[in-house]
Structures are given as C-alpha cells and as structure tokens.
Amino acid sequence: MDSFNYKNGKLFAEDVDLAKIAASVGTPVYIYSKATILDHFEKTKKAYSKLDTTICYSIKACGNINILKILAEAGSGFDIVSGGELFRAQQAGADIKKTVYAGVGKTDTEIISALKAGIGYFNIESEAELEHIIRLAEQTGTKAKAALRVNPDVDPKTHAHITTGTKETKFGVDIERAQKVFERYANNSFVNLCAIHVHLGSGGKTIDPYCQAVKKILPLIDALRKKGYRIEALDLGGGYGADYRTDSAPTAADYAEGIVPLLIDKNLKLILEPGKSIVANAGILLTKVLFLKQGGSKKFVIVDAGMNDLIRPCLYDAFHFIWPAKVKEQFTHLKRTDKLDIKGLEFVDVVGPICEGADFFAKDRALPPVERGDLISIFTAGAYGYTMASNYNARPLPAEVLVDGDNFKIIRKRQTYEDMISLEK
Ligand SMILES: *Cc1c(COP(=O)(O)O)cnc(C)c1O
Numbered sequence: 001m002d003s004f005n006y007k008n009g010k011l012f013a014e015d016v017d018l019a020k021i022a023a024s025v026g027t028p029v030y031i032y033s034k035a036t037i038l039d040h041f042e043k044t045k046k047a048y049s050k051l052d053t054t055i056c057y058s059i060k061a062c063g064n065i066n067i068l069k070i071l072a073e074a075g076s077g078f079d080i081v082s083g084g085e086l087f088r089a090q091q092a093g094a095d096i097k098k099t100v101y102a103g104v105g106k107t108d109t110e111i112i113s114a115l116k117a118g119i120g121y122f123n124i125e126s127e128a129e130l131e132h133i134i135r136l137a138e139q140t141g142t143k144a145k146a147a148l149r150v151n152p153d154v155d156p157k158t159h160a161h162i163t164t165g166t167k168e169t170k171f172g173v174d175i176e177r178a179q180k181v182f183e184r185y186a187n188n189s190f191v192n193l194c195a196i197h198v199h200l201g202s203g204g205k206t207i208d209p210y211c212q213a214v215k216k217i218l219p220l221i222d223a224l225r226k227k228g229y230r231i232e233a234l235d236l237g238g239g240y241g242a243d244y245r246t247d248s249a250p251t252a253a254d255y256a257e258g259i260v261p262l263l264i265d266k267n268l269k270l271i272l273e274p275g276k277s278i279v280a281n282a283g284i285l286l287t288k289v290l291f292l293k294q295g296g297s298k299k300f301v302i303v304d305a306g307m308n309d310l311i312r313p314c315l316y317d318a319f320h321f322i323w324p325a326k327v328k329e330q331f332t333h334l335k336r337t338d339k340l341d342i343k344g345l346e347f348v349d350v351v352g353p354i355c356e357g358a359d360f361f362a363k364d365r366a367l368p369p370v371e372r373g374d375l376i377s378i379f380t381a382g383a384y385g386y387t388m389a390s391n392y393n394a395r396p397l398p399a400e401v402l403v404d405g406d407n408f409k410i411i412r413k414r415q416t417y418e419d420m421i422s423l424e425k
Contacts (some may be wrong), residue, residue, distance in 0.1 A: 001040075002243070002281040003033035003403070005377065011325040011377055015406035018286055019324045022375050025399050025410060028305035030386050032062075032411075034070060034404040037382075040252070041074050042272060047256035051263055053270045054120075056100050056239050058319035059085040061275030061383040062283065064400055066411040068092035071278070074271035077120065079238065079273035083110035086117060096120075100235060100271060102149065102199065104129075104170055108136060115142040121271075122146040122234065123197040125172055130185055130193070137190035147195035147235050150178050150185070150220065152213040154200065171199070175220055179227075186229045194230050196221060199237025199273065207250050207258040210236065214262045219266070222308040223328065234263070235271035242280035244319050244380045246335040252277065276383035283382025285398075286311050286325065289374045299348045301367070303376055306352030307359040308383075309391040310378060310385050314358040322350055322362050325375035329366045340366045354393050386412075392419055397413055 004012045011018045011030050021031060044055055056077040059068065063085060069092045077098025078089045089099055101114050102123035111133055114122065123147050124130045137144055149172035165329065173181060180197075186193045198213050213324060214236070221231045236259070241249025252274075287305035294300075312318035321336035334340065343368040352359040361378055370376065387399050396415035401408050 001017075001036060002323065003036045004281075004284055006327065007316075009238065009327050009332055011323075011375075013284070013305050013403040013408070016160070016403045018377065019375060021401055021403075022286055022288070022325075025401055026414060027286055027375065028303075028309050028398045029286050029414075030283055030381065030398055030400045031286055031408075032064075032067065032279070032283040032382055032402050034402055037067065037070060037279060038074055040274075040278045041071060041076060044252040044272065045075070048253040048260060048270060048272065049259055051268075051270045053272065054098055055100060056120075056235075056271055056273050057278055058273045058275030058402055059088055060387055062279040062385070063088050063387050064402075064411050065092045066402055067279070077271075079275070080119075082113075082393070083113050086110070086114055086119070089175060090117065090413065100147070100195070100197070100273065102273075105131075108132075109135050112140055112295065113142055117252065118142075121195055121197070121233070121235070122191070122372060123140040124148050124181075124193070125170075125179055125317075127173070127184070130181070130191065134185070134188055134191045145192045145194055147197040147233065148173065148178055148181055148193060149197040149199065150175055152198055152216040153202075154209045154212045154398055160418065161351055172197070176376065178220055179223065182224055182227070182229050186224075194412070195233035195269075195271075196231060197235040197236075197237065197271075200239050205241050205249060205268055207255050210255060211258045214259060218262070218266065221266075221321035228312050231268070233269040233271055235273065237316060238273040238275045238277075239352075240274050241279040242276040242380065242383065244280065245321070247336045250279070278383075281380045283380075283385060285378040285385060287378060289370050289372055289376060292370070299346060301348045301350045301370060301376070303350060303352060303361070305361075305378070305398070306354040306393070306395060308354060308390045308395050309352075310361065310381055311388050311390075311399050312381075312384055313361050315388075320361060320381060321379040322365060322367065323367055323377055323379070323392070324370050325377050326369050338362075338365060342366075344368065381404070394420060396420055 056079040058079040081103040099119040104125040151172040287303040397415035400412040
C-alpha cells in the first residue's frame, strides 16, 4: 500500500493536500506517510508470525528519530551500521536489546558504546573484528552476543554497487571459513558467537536468492550444531524489494511464503533487517518547477530539488516515478511506471539546479505539461533519500514532514545557511 493518491486532480498524502504542505513548509520537502510505514511493518510482522521473528528496521534507509519512534512503538528493533545510528535508536527510545550492528569498519568508540548499550548482536564481518570486539569487551567488563556474517555466494542480480552476498565482496566470510571461525571463537566468555547473519544486498526482485541463501546456510547451522555449538538465531538481513514501479516487487507475504517453510521447526529465532521495503514508498520528495528550457530537441524541466537532495537516480540509475501534484482528471489514475501511453504527455528530462551533468531525476520521461511554479512529486523517495542528502553546492538540507491522517508536522526543519556553517566558526 501507499498513501499518495489524487483527489479531484490534487495529490494527497493520506488526507493532506500536498499543496498545503508546500505552502507552509516550502520546497524541496520530503513527505512521509505514517500509515504506510506502519502498514508495511505490520504486514511484515504478520507474514513471519509462524516463526519467533524480530524485525530490525534498517536505520540507514531513513533515520529520522520521529520515524524510528513510530517503529519502536510498534515493536520494531533496529539494524544499525554506525555509532551515529546507535545514538539515533537511543534517542528514539528503542529497546536496544533488539538492535543488531553490522559494518566492516566499526571503530573502538563505536564498539564500546554498543557494548555498553547492550545491543542484541554484533554482526561480525571478519575474524580480526571479532577478536577486537572480544578484547574491548574484556577491557570494559561487558558481554555481548555475536552473529557471524556468512556469504552464501548467491547473486540477487541487481546493481553491482548494491550486491553484497557474492564471494567477491568485502562483507562477511564464506561458508567454508565460517566453521573455522566457530572452532576458534565460539566458546569465548566475553563474546558469545551464537548466530548467523546473511545480507544479500539491496534490490533483489525475486524471492529466489533468499530461499537459496537459507538452503545454503541451514546445512552450515546443522554442521555447527553437531559439533556442539549453540546457534540460536538466523539473521536474514534486508534488501527486500519495494515498489519503485507499481507492483514490481514481491510483498512481505511473498518472501515469507518461500522462507518460512524452510525455517519451521528448526529451533531458530529469525531476525529480519528490512529498510526500503518499509519506508521507500512511504515517502516522496516534493519539488517545484523553476524553469522550462528547450535544449536542441530536448525539453528540460528544471526543479528546485537536486542530486544533493536525492542522489539515487545519479548513483544507482534508480527509477523514480515523477508526476505533477496537480493534474487534469485523465492523468490521475496511473500505474507508476515509465511506460505510459496517454495522449497529451510530453517527453522531458527532469533535472536539478546543480552544476553537474549527473544532476537529473529522469530522462526522456513522459509527463503532463507543467509550468513554472508547479509542484512535482518524486515518488518512492522514502528510502535512501534524506539519509544520503548532502550540502553539495552549499544547498541547505530539505525539511522532512510526517503526515498522519489529516494532520502533518515538520519532523525536521529545513536547514538554514547559519546551520550549514555553524561548525566552521
Ligand atoms: C542496508 C542494509 C539493510 C537494509 O537494506 P534494504 O535494502 O533497505 O532493505 C539491512 N541489513 C544490512 C546489513 C544493510 O547493510
């Protein structure tokens, strides 16, 4: 589900007219729907309810504390990849026992704060890292649990930059190596290595890689248990598809249908780390048309959001459906795809104001005619949108707004010029 729909030609987030938000908060602005976030979370929880499952929402997808609070209150744990994300989880009042911490380059400061906070599992990326966490646990008189990140060597067949579960990546250890790591470290009294972590990377469009990964990992768990090691949990990571195009991704129920039967009666707790499948289509980036420009045979729509606000199209060739916030009735019922064949559309490039050829949101995209001042929605921008935004070109970070029914509130103010230079004084 998502909650961005047209009513009488005007785009609403739940029951709030987006034009109203733009008038009061300005543009560019990220707008999130609380109902959509909770809907995805609850559906995921329900899909895996036959297993003892903990959902650890991946903070790096969208880390606003107000959004983390909503998820924490709904019972979510968190997947973190830095000390900064741990701090965010703590600020949101999260149950830190339900936190898992991944990342190939954890610093001492980060490890010590995670040890002291009492996180659920360190997700271990290498033997050197595990050895070091053991040392720091001993020094600080703390204990922790750990999951070994294992590389099942399956390829979710997605973009090269976001594939992490194949053999040639810097993440985790391969299956053969995993046994040796357990032999060496499993009975440590400071760090209890008692779980397996797998994360295939983002963007898989089918459930197959997940089922393959589970089928490759279960024999490892069996072998480890036969040798007397206690394996209590399997963390299947994140990367579950989100609908960037209408109905393009499997639902949580689809994934669960493949995964749950494989894990039933295996006496394993299941941990999931969904990021974009929870928040991607729960957010949009609302921007305003600054200028129209004809360049040769091309028509450019220049908007007030740039690649510094949303870098996914430039970084990953990501598709985002783009549509004006106010349209004639014939343009209001759409599948969000790039293959639209409706009379009256124009083919345009939607670009930002930044001095880089890579500053674009869409190329040769069919859009209803727009004019200067029109609002345009860049859909499915809830994940890896704000969290990857930067101040490039000295552009202030945009505001973030949360919609709940017919209410909206600013959950992060627009940055000011003073904010941007405050650390330089
Ligand atoms: C990024 C990441 C996730 C979340 O990925 P999504 O594609 O947003 O679901 C989960 N786990 C780990 C270890 C990650 O690095």
